[in-house]
Amino acid sequence: MRISLFVPCFVDQLTPQVGLATAQVLRRLGHTVEFRSEQTCCGQPSFNSGQWDVAREGARHALKVFRGSEVVVGPSGSCVAMMRNFYPQLFKGQPEEAEANDLAQRTFEFAEFLVKKLGVTDVGAKFSHKVTYHDGCHALRELRLKEEPRQLLRAVKGLELIETEEGESCCGFGGLFSAKFPMISTAMVQVKGGALVRTGAEFVVSSDPSCLLQIGGWLSREGKPIRPLHLSQVLANEVS
Amino acid sequence: MSDPKAIFLKDASVSTADGDQRAFIRKALGGYYVNRDLQKARFRSWEKARDAASMAKWSAVNDLGNQLEKFVGNFEKNGGVVHWAQDAAEAREIILKIAADAKAKAIIKSKCMTSEEIHLNDALEKAGYGVVESDLGEFIQQLRGEAPYHFVFPCMHVKREAISELFTKHLGTAPTNSPEELTMIARRHLRQLYVDADIGISGANFLVAETGQISITENEGNARLTTALPKIHIALAGIEKVVKNLDDLAILLPMLATAGAGQPMTCYNTLYSGPRQKGECDGPEHFHLVLLDNGRTRLLADPEQRDALHCIRCGACLNVCPIFKNIGGLAYGTTYQGPIGSVITPHLRGLKQWNHLSGASSLCGACTDACPVRIDLHHHLLHNRRNAVKTNPTLFDRVFHFGFNFVIQRPKLFAFGGKVFRTTLPLLKKLPLPYLSAWLKTRDLPTPPSQSFRAQWKDQNHE
Numbered sequence: 001m002r003i004s005l006f007v008p009c010f011v012d013q014l015t016p017q018v019g020l021a022t023a024q025v026l027r028r029l030g031h032t033v034e035f036r037s038e039q040t041c042c043g044q045p046s047f048n049s050g051q052w053d054v055a056r057e058g059a060r061h062a063l064k065v066f067r068g069s070e071v072v073v074g075p076s077g078s079c080v081a082m083m084r085n086f087y088p089q090l091f092k093g094q095p096e097e098a099e100a101n102d103l104a105q106r107t108f109e110f111a112e113f114l115v116k117k118l119g120v121t122d123v124g125a126k127f128s129h130k131v132t133y134h135d136g137c138h139a140l141r142e143l144r145l146k147e148e149p150r151q152l153l154r155a156v157k158g159l160e161l162i163e164t165e166e167g168e169s170c171c172g173f174g175g176l177f178s179a180k181f182p183m184i185s186t187a188m189v190q191v192k193g194g195a196l197v198r199t200g201a202e203f204v205v206s207s208d209p210s211c212l213l214q215i216g217g218w219l220s221r222e223g224k225p226i227r228p229l230h231l232s233q234v235l236a237n238e239v240s
Numbered sequence: 241m242s243d244p245k246a247i248f249l250k251d252a253s254v255s256t257a258d259g260d261q262r263a264f265i266r267k268a269l270g271g272y273y274v275n276r277d278l279q280k281a282r283f284r285s286w287e288k289a290r291d292a293a294s295m296a297k298w299s300a301v302n303d304l305g306n307q308l309e310k311f312v313g314n315f316e317k318n319g320g321v322v323h324w325a326q327d328a329a330e331a332r333e334i335i336l337k338i339a340a341d342a343k344a345k346a347i348i349k350s351k352c353m354t355s356e357e358i359h360l361n362d363a364l365e366k367a368g369y370g371v372v373e374s375d376l377g378e379f380i381q382q383l384r385g386e387a388p389y390h391f392v393f394p395c396m397h398v399k400r401e402a403i404s405e406l407f408t409k410h411l412g413t414a415p416t417n418s419p420e421e422l423t424m425i426a427r428r429h430l431r432q433l434y435v436d437a438d439i440g441i442s443g444a445n446f447l448v449a450e451t452g453q454i455s456i457t458e459n460e461g462n463a464r465l466t467t468a469l470p471k472i473h474i475a476l477a478g479i480e481k482v483v484k485n486l487d488d489l490a491i492l493l494p495m496l497a498t499a500g501a502g503q504p505m506t507c508y509n510t511l512y513s514g515p516r517q518k519g520e521c522d523g524p525e526h527f528h529l530v531l532l533d534n535g536r537t538r539l540l541a542d543p544e545q546r547d548a549l550h551c552i553r554c555g556a557c558l559n560v561c562p563i564f565k566n567i568g569g570l571a572y573g574t575t576y577q578g579p580i581g582s583v584i585t586p587h588l589r590g591l592k593q594w595n596h597l598s599g600a601s602s603l604c605g606a607c608t609d610a611c612p613v614r615i616d617l618h619h620h621l622l623h624n625r626r627n628a629v630k631t632n633p634t635l636f637d638r639v640f641h642f643g644f645n646f647v648i649q650r651p652k653l654f655a656f657g658g659k660v661f662r663t664t665l666p667l668l669k670k671l672p673l674p675y676l677s678a679w680l681k682t683r684d685l686p687t688p689p690s691q692s693f694r695a696q697w698k699d700q701n702h703e
Contacts, residue, residue, distance in 0.1 A: 016693035050625030174602025179675035217683030
């Protein structure tokens with residue numbers, strides 16, 4: 001399959017290793033991976049801020065970039081939910097409506113793509129560590145993915161998966177919410193982060209790099225021992 | 241400081257800094273989650289029950305005019321008197337007039353959030369009436385001089401010791417730590433007040449169109465006493481409380497109890513069918529119902545968000561909301577707290593002043609999954625944000641998002657901007673920049689890589 005990578009804007013700039021790991025896993029499974037370098041951002045920050053008119057301008061660019069692609073795979077439940085669930089709303093009644101609906105159907109979150117589209121749960125990875133999993137809210141509630149990332153993690157050699165109290169609680173990121181209402185966002189990550197630390201895991205794994213920015217940022221500031229890692233980075237560790 | 245947003249930011253800063261109180265609320269809700277899940281499991285299919293409950297409310301709200309007319313016709317046939325109130329002021333006037341005509345002195349109330357919405361107690365007290373809340377939680381909040389913290393559990397934030405102290409101070413009772421004893425203190429105090437009251441004021445959980453009956457559901461039995469002992473019963477309800485028939489009520493009552501309190505059914509479920517009839521020996525002589533609009537028809541006129549009127553005020557969305565659990569109910573500054581409050585308050589009290597509540601959400605969606613009548617709560621927060629931008633855009637946001645979208649349509653500029661951001665980040669961190677400084681106050685950012693993904697990809701793939 002020819003897979004077009006969607007790399008979230010902040011992954012591009014702050015955590016490129018997530019994008020590279022995603023491509024690595026997909027290639028290992030025998031697929032062709034392309035990165036269309038004209039891509040930038042899905043437009044979610046503006047959409048969530050209520051600025052639908054300007055968000056549409058930004059999103060129109062993404063529609064253009066991915067025109068003609070076979071499938072689009074992104075290592076982020078949040079950006080994929082934007083393209084899958086919210087582009088059709090954003091472009092409703094607009095000339096691009098059909099194109100937006102079409103892209104929505106061809107766009108997949110990384111874990112979802114592996115498990116539901118490719119039918120793969122064992123990607124031949126090894127990671128001998130204790131990890132806990134954080135469900136990003138967009139993956140969990142907009143895309144309804146809960147078991148898929150866990151299936152992938154359970155198949156990783158040597159990995160011990162520990163579930164977290166407050167398992168379905170939001171980490172408090174919420175895009176610009178984290179900076180517009182920092183005291184609420186911080187209170188939320190204190191609750192979530194505290195539960196993650198109590199698992200005794202070495203890594204907190206998530207399929208959403210934006211949650212990891214929030215959780216990792218707080219863990220680092222507080223000097224906690226548990227480290228953030230994207231699901232793709234776990235799966236990229238090949239069994240030698 | 242009268243700007244609701246400024247007050248909200250200040251109050252939320254104070255309440256989120258109180259780690260003990262936040263832990264107390266989490267612990268209090270811990271028991272609820274267990275019971276709720278136990279009770280949900282008793283349904284053959286909770287999801288199908290949600291469909292049915294949602295349909296029951298949809299069918300009534302989408303035919304609101306006819307259903308209200310039908311309800312009122314039957315209610316009047318039963319001997320009740322209906323009053324229509326367009327807004328809070330009208331509702332207060334109606335109730336004050338009933339009280340004045342009856343030469344009432346003492347008024348007892350059972351739990352009624354709609355009365356909080358119209359600030360009824362203030363108006364009654366100013367007019368010289370003695371008003372007492374008979375719901376234990378509301379009674380405690382009244383003594384504390386504080387608004388309800390949660391529209392189902394009004395004093396869930398108050399510790400037992402504080403209640404004991406409150407009773408000692410106001411009622412002169414001996415300190416105790418036993419919940420049973422505290423309940424008995426309130427009960428002994430309230431018992432005589434029911435007998436002395438000239439008027440009992442209640443809310444209504446549902447108005448049954450088919451029969452003209454009012455359904456009130458409660459756990460303490462205080463609503464029964466409030467409505468049965470005084471000579472006059474005044475019920476106050478929003479117009480959206482109507483349901484078509486008893487079959488619909490039969491699904492909504494258990495859904496309300498399970499979703500809201502983790503109970504199979506609330507303890508007392510009463511259908512009120514009008515005042516004392518000829519030959520009956522008890523019940524009120526006069527039965528008034530005040531039907532309140534207060535912005536509800538405005539919400540009804542919005543097809544996108546109309547389903548917010550389906551709300552049965554169970555409080556399930558508050559109980560799962562991480563915002564509510566961390567800022568607490570009082571910080572909202574609204575009658576209805578939590579996600580449903582953030583959705584409807586802009587409709588009831590103005591989008592311009594109350595849109596900040598829609599912004600104060602990570603849009604996690606836990607509320608929408610919890611709602612027994614499937615109100616699309618977190619997406620309505622998005623809709624409010626969009627509508628606020630349409631009607632009242634702020635300059636900073638306009639410039640920021642225009643700029644952001646200008647950049648993301650130009651990949652070269654985006655890559656260049658990203659590079660500038662990464663290389664100057666150590667400097668930027670020291671500047672008082674919007675958003676960035678707020679983030680950095682409590683959280684770090686990853687050390688930026690020397691090369692972006694796109695640059696590394698180009699190198700590795702020789703593109």
